[in-house]
Amino acid sequence: MAMRAVRRLVSPGRFGQGALKVVLYLILVAFAVSFIYPFLWMAAASLKPEREIGTLALWSPHFSLRGYFYVFHQIPIARAFFNSAFVSLTATFSTLVLSSMVGYALGRLRFLGRDFIFNLVLFTMLIPGQLTLIPMYVLIVKLHWTDTYWALIAPAMISNMGILIFRQFFLTIPGELTDAARIDGCSEWRLLFQIVWPLSKPALITVGIVSFIGIWNDVLWPLIVIRNWQMMTMPQMVTLFHVGGLAGAQVSAEMAAIMLLALPVVLAYAFLQRYFIESLALSGLKG
Amino acid sequence: MQSTSHNAAVASKTAGTPPLPSTGGYWRWLRDRFRESQKIGYVFVLPYLVFFAVFVAYPLIFAFILVFHSWNIVSPMRFVGLWNIERLLFNDPLFWKALGNTLKFLMLHIPLQLVLALMIAVILNQRIPLRGFFRSAFFLPFVISGAVVTILWQALYSTDAGVFNLVLRKLGLPGVGWLTDPGIAIYSIAIMATWKNLGFYIILFLAGLQGIPGYLYEAAAIDGANRWHQFWRITLPLLNQITLLVVILSTMGGFSLFIEPFVMTGGGPADSTLSVVLYLYKHAFQFLHMGYAATIGFVLAAMVFVVIVIQRKLMSGETYV
Structure with missing residues (x-):
């Protein structure tokens, strides 16, 4: 009885009483407002006429889609959306297939040199991206890949972190399962893609989300290898729209542009929040 | 590197590589x-x-x-x-200026990040209404492209029409040159970066908090420790691995600052927000100094590498995640 009372009082899953509880909750709400309000302001500003931008109001009777029309008129944003979607999806699919193959080989197969390759993966993860930025650009130039999808997709086709996550996950799959399939004459290819893949949804989701978000959001690499407006990715084009002054100092047009850029990710996030949070947090703990 | 050899040992054990005869x-x-x-x-x-x-x-x-x-x-x-x-080490004040800017950024960014993320994580670790909603709201900026966040915040920071100065003026205070005052701009960027990444670090701290066994608090309570003491003597020490991870990841983020100054200030005013990666970018793609840009990359990578090695060394201990 006494024990239960103590537990109720101190258990980390419970608040202290009364005043403290209210104060802490208010702090939380204040922070949450500071996280949500800017996005609402952004949505409102994209619809407001220019002279009403400098207010805190989230509603105006003069809302219009002028800013959006301006963006579509000034830059090939629809094409950029297609480029980004194509590049991110292709690279993510390739990362899933190739990283899982390597992860499978490193985790479930026995061959000479395996541990060496595993250490190579670990070593590569230690190399900061800033080091290889310039020579990678030179490589892309030498391959005549500037202003092509190859420049964006090829360097993202396989991921070290993906290999490690897959390898670790595959180690947890019971060996009896794969052994039985092998005895039945199943090839390693079918084993990986028809038996192991369906059991590895958590790993596939994690690697998929982390690489998709990483590629979709990247600005620096596209800025370096893509100059042609028809080939630009969406974040790159919106960045240049802003930096290059193409919005003609119209805040509503700039807000419209970033609304268009944010929308696909916000929609995906709205439906897959839990997976997004878990996957990205895990990638942080791994890195 | 300890973890590396450990993993390799696990690998050979599980797949059964025969030992040397x-x-x-x-x-x-x-x-x-x-x-x-x-x-x-x-x-x-x-x-x-x-x-x-x-x-x-x-x-x-x-x-x-x-x-x-x-x-x-x-x-x-x-x-x-x-x-x-x-030239880089002895004859380039701009490089050192960029490095100094990074340190200024980190001096505000890291403490702010740690205190806020830990505080919100502790609150979110309670049974409270709308917990999932709060978690998702804090995480949203981390998922969204840096281009969205920087362009939005540049508008919020605008001296004449920005939300920050509007609020200040409503309170009867003078406006601030958030991105136009050379003494302030880098700190404005640090605040924005904290806002963007906070949700991610909250989740890391939450993971750590959930790994702390409840009986530790019960034992402490029986010994007469109040909640304040419990926080300093149990929660904080058991979170030190997470705290370290947060510091390391924020530091690496600081060293790779690019889009923030590129979008918001172009490195100005008076080079006060010039970051090392932006400096590298300018040398490579504006002045076509490929050799020099690669050298900047090398020196920067060496610094980041030292941080990573320190991380691996310090983090090889036990964690509660």
Whole structure:
């Protein structure tokens, strides 16, 4: 009885009483407002006429889609959306297939040199991206890949972190399962893609989300290898729209542009929040 | 690096690589191991080997060569010996200015990040209404492209019409030149970066908090420790691995600042927000100093590498995640 009372009082899953509880909750709400309000302001500003931008109001009777029309008129944003979607999806699919193959080989197969390759993966993860930025650009130039999808997709086709996550996950799959399939004459290819893949949804989701978000959001690499407006990715084009002054100092047009850029990710996030949070947090703990 | 050898040990244990025999030559052992290897393994790792050769080994070697050359990408490379390194270390105040800016950024960013993330994580670790909603709201900026966040915040920071100055004026205070005052701009960027990444670090702290066993608090309560003492004596010490991770990740983020100054200030005013990566970018793609840019990359990478090694050393201990 006494024990239960103590537990109720101190258990980390419970608040202290009364005043403290209210104060802490208010702090939380204040922070949450500071996280949500800017996005609402952004949505409102994209619809407001220019002279009403400098207010805190989230509603105006003069809302219009002028800013959006301006963006579509000034830059090939629809094409950029297609480029980004194509590049991110292709690279993510390739990362899933190739990283899982390597992860499978490193985790479930026995061959000479395996541990060496595993250490190579670990070593590569230690190399900061800033080091290889310039020579990678030179490589892309030498391959005549500037202003092509190859420049964006090829360097993202396989991921070290993906290999490690897959390898670790595959180690947890019971060996009896794969052994039985092998005895039945199943090839390693079918084993990986028809038996192991369906059991590895958590790993596939994690690697998929982390690489998709990483590629979709990247600005620096596209800025370096893509100059042609028809080939630009969406974040790159919106960045240049802003930096290059193409919005003609119209805040509503700039807000419209970033609304268009944010929308696909916000929609995906709205439906897959839990997976997004878990996957990205895990990638942080791994890195 | 401890974790590396540990992982390798686990790998060989699970897949059962036979140990070195005491008799027979090394080559024969190697040949036997190859004979009994599952050859399909080589097919499966082939894409990685190609990728490694093209996108890791070649750029690494080429970066090293570039450090000793002057090159504008069009005309042939010219060997200059140690000139690039000499210039960077002894003759380039702008590089040191950029590094100093990074330190200023980190001096505000890291403490702010730690205190806020830990505080919100502790609150979110309670049974409270709308918990999931709060978690998702804090995480949203982390998911969204840096281009969205920086362009939005530049509007919020606007001296005349920005939300920050509107609020200040409503409170009867003078407006601030958030991005136009050279003494303030880098700190404005640090505040924005904290806002963008906070949700991510909250989740890391939450994971840590959930790993702390409840009986520790019960035992402490029986010994008469109040909640304040429990926080300092139990929660904080058991979170030190997470705290360290947050510091390291924020530091690495600080070293790779690019889009923030690129979008918001172009490095100005008076180079007060110039970051090292932006400086590298300018040398490479505005002045076509490929050799010098590669040298900046090398020195920056060396610093980041030191941070990573420290992280691996410190984090090899026990964690509660």
